[in-house]
Amino acid sequence: MNTKTLITQSLNNSLSDKDKKAFDALLESDVEFAKEVTFQQSLQKVIAKEEYATLKTHLQSLENSKSTTNYKKWLVAASIVLLVGFSSLWFLNSEASVSSQELYAQNFEPYRNVIKPIVRGEMDDTLETTAFTAYETKDYDKALILFNKMLDENDSEITKFYKANVLLQLDKTEEAIVIFKQNTNLKGDWKAKNSWYLAMAYLKADDVENAKKQLEILANNQNNTFKKSTVKKLLEKLD
Amino acid sequence: MVEDNLVELIKQGNVKALEKVYVTNKDSFMFFARKYNISNDDIIDVYQDAILALRDNAIRGKIDGRGELRTYLFGIGKYMIYDILKKRKRLHLVDDNMFFDKETYSKPLFKEELNTQDKKVKKAFENLGDKCKEVLTLFYYRGFTLDEIVEHSNYNSKDVVKSQKSRCLKQLREYISKI
Numbered sequence: 117m118n119t120k121t122l123i124t125q126s127l128n129n130s131l132s133d134k135d136k137k138a139f140d141a142l143l144e145s146d147v148e149f150a151k152e153v154t155f156q157q158s159l160q161k162v163i164a165k166e167e168y169a170t171l172k173t174h175l176q177s178l179e180n181s182k183s184t185t186n187y188k189k190w191l192v193a194a195s196i197v198l199l200v201g202f203s204s205l206w207f208l209n210s211e212a213s214v215s216s217q218e219l220y221a222q223n224f225e226p227y228r229n230v231i232k233p234i235v236r237g238e239m240d241d242t243l244e245t246t247a248f249t250a251y252e253t254k255d256y257d258k259a260l261i262l263f264n265k266m267l268d269e270n271d272s273e274i275t276k277f278y279k280a281n282v283l284l285q286l287d288k289t290e291e292a293i294v295i296f297k298q299n300t301n302l303k304g305d306w307k308a309k310n311s312w313y314l315a316m317a318y319l320k321a322d323d324v325e326n327a328k329k330q331l332e333i334l335a336n337n338q339n340n341t342f343k344k345s346t347v348k349k350l351l352e353k354l355d
Numbered sequence: 356m357v358e359d360n361l362v363e364l365i366k367q368g369n370v371k372a373l374e375k376v377y378v379t380n381k382d383s384f385m386f387f388a389r390k391y392n393i394s395n396d397d398i399i400d401v402y403q404d405a406i407l408a409l410r411d412n413a414i415r416g417k418i419d420g421r422g423e424l425r426t427y428l429f430g431i432g433k434y435m436i437y438d439i440l441k442k443r444k445r446l447h448l449v450d451d452n453m454f455f456d457k458e459t460y461s462k463p464l465f466k467e468e469l470n471t472q473d474k475k476v477k478k479a480f481e482n483l484g485d486k487c488k489e490v491l492t493l494f495y496y497r498g499f500t501l502d503e504i505v506e507h508s509n510y511n512s513k514d515v516v517k518s519q520k521s522r523c524l525k526q527l528r529e530y531i532s533k534i
Contacts, residue, residue: 124498127495127498158472158476160495161464162469164463166480166481166488168407171370176403260485261484271478
């Protein structure tokens, strides 16, 4: 068995006893081999953590959407009871049960391109320009590829912020949530925008609880001016 | 057996199968965990981690032939609850190794600490494009062979996957060297 296969099988815990001996012997005697093993183990660990982050978010939204569904069922039951006696209350109840998806649809628009405004006649063909042109023209599949390329060249949280906006448009809500959550080094206005879009992503995923948490962070920040009144209104609707 | 199928589907990365295990066992897990003195939110958090630990163990070939899935899930969950209680000093134990004893439940990879080198790899990995992330995830974490990757994705042949994988690995190493 070649050394590559030995390492792969050790990662999958599928080495036979005999191969395990060969593996251990190489680990002792061959520095390059040992280095490669360490690298691949490290990569495996990092990927495990990435997968964990994505799926944890997924289970959390599954959990929260389940509890909101239960809550809605109760709300419907309560409405019916109320209808019998006080038909006039019907209007209030129906307004209170606007779904988080609807609120998302009412409030979400992809954040405008402030990084590379596209001016007719002054186009260059840099990666940044083509990426943001695709973004502005709503060619989100293309925009995603180009933002990824930009991120390959330069790891910028603002680019990630736009990428996450694209992911929301492409219904890849969980991936978007992971990015917004990991964007922790943004400052000032960008930080507020990131929180707002994270709240939007949670709404889209039916995770009202976390959406509210993000909106409350925005509402409680005295210095924040971004979407201030919308945040307040939305919080009232979610309560 | 249906359960074997579920484990197999989870190994292949099927999220619906994972959700099924999650939903099916949740109520009984909540009931079982309530006897420990921790909040509902903590129990849900532990339950989610236990489900993901189950997945991690299944993917890394540490779960085959170990009897009922539910017993395994509750076993991992119980250790995680002990861990919380221990951190809160409500439970005093002499030996830390009691948790995730290798012979019974193996500690999920995502619970491992990252050392300096790992952190560099993490940063570099995050910078890769989605295609690279996917191919490396399938090969290095999910344990797919090149042939299985062809089956699972849009690649046309084993050779294409092979060269894509080495390109991505090269890019990853370049990023690491720049950090």
